[in-house]
Amino acid sequence: MQSIYAMHQNGSENLEKEEKFLFFSIDSIQDLYLTMVSSLMEICKKETEFLHKSSLKHLATPAERNPNKKFINNAVFQILAENNSLSIAIETRKIDTWYLNEDYILLLLNAVKESKYYLDYMSNPKQTFEEDKQLIVDLFTHIIVPNDKLYEHLEDDKLTWIDDIPLVNTLIIKQLKGLKPIEEDNFRVPKVYKDTEDKDFAKDLFRKTVLNEKELAKQFVDKTPNWDSDRIAEIDTIILKMAICELLKFPSIPVKVTLNEYLELAKEYSTPKSSIFINGILDNLVKELEANKTLLKTGRGLI
The missing domain is CATH 1.10.940.10 (NusB-like)
Incomplete structure (x- = not known):
């Protein structure tokens, strides 16, 4: 519908060119999906780096030398980091958004650490899979997805993503909620086309x-x-x-x-x-x- 509307607005009669852009737009949905999922992985990496650097400070405090690693040891982060389907897709599609724009990851990490979800989670000494999963679902749903700066960045990156963002985020939330503690192929990158x-x-x-x-x-x-x-x-x-x-x-x-x-x-x-x-x-x-x-x-x- 949008491709046909664009043809009308541009006065274009080049069917092959518009069709090529149509499929580029459809394929880009997977790039958006991988970008959003990898934001979780990058948040964990940044916090891991931060804790490590803090522990090496010359005048590090006891808390910095022996930090609470509950967040970076979250089971969902581990599932994502060790998932072959996800790693291959990110490599194949050359998803490097956060490598080039790490300031957005730092922005999201700060928002995460200031949230009630994070503070409540870190204050509980126990760590269970269900608690780990619920935290990531809450952070993704209530902190990452609604972030205006992130939305603006995604909109600037690819204009065709604007209408795809709700679809992709809904799918990711559904996948996160369905994760199991010990199960192979626990998380799979969905295909763009069924067949x-x-x-x-x-x-x-x-x-x-x-x-x-x-x-x-x-x-x-x-x-x-x-x-x-x-x-x-x-x-x-x-x-x-x-x-x-x-x-x-x-x-x-x-x-x-x-x-x-x-x-x-x-x-x-x-x-x-x-x-x-x-x-x-x-x-x-x-x-x-x-x-x-x-x-x-x-x-x-x-x-």
Whole structure:
């Protein structure tokens, strides 16, 4: 949707160029995921370095010579640091954000150490896996994710990440909550695509919508008698074209799935009344296509 909107705004007709950028944007979601997960690892590294340097001071205090290492020994940090899937992905994708911008890690570390979650955790002499896990979940959810400076940095790094941040952070929190104390493959980097069919779908939907825009628009222009086509929000027309494209050109996708997906898109990205407007048009169109027997669904599309 955003790629098609960008094409309209730029007046671009270079389909291959825009498609290339579309897949670059999708692949970048994994970079964002790895950047956010590695922020936890880097926070632990920075605190470890700080404790070590403090212990070597000429006039180190007893607390500095024998520091409380409960935080840096947190089991979740160890799981992340020893995870092959994560290490390989970070190396392969060349994630060096924090190496180049360590001041943000220091900023986050300071915020962590000033938080009630950290202070309560460190004041408890006992250390259990569940307590370790809960601390990291709380710190990530309430200290790291909401940090305005971090958000600004991510936004400046890649503009396409803005809409992906909530999705990625929600996934990471879910993974952290699901960690087990002793289990191989305890943490795995998720794939960007489920399979090749998943990637092909993104390509096909983009191409079929762009190459058939005029044909798709004809399906709804006469169903908006009280609206001049120029007055319909551009995002709404793109959502309608994509939805109609799925209805007509993707027989294996169930009608209900298509309707639900695009109503959610309208709620998220368009005007408050858009979802009602789009729902009305698509509902009437589906009834018409079913009556004319031109809405042909096969396989799981019949479910």
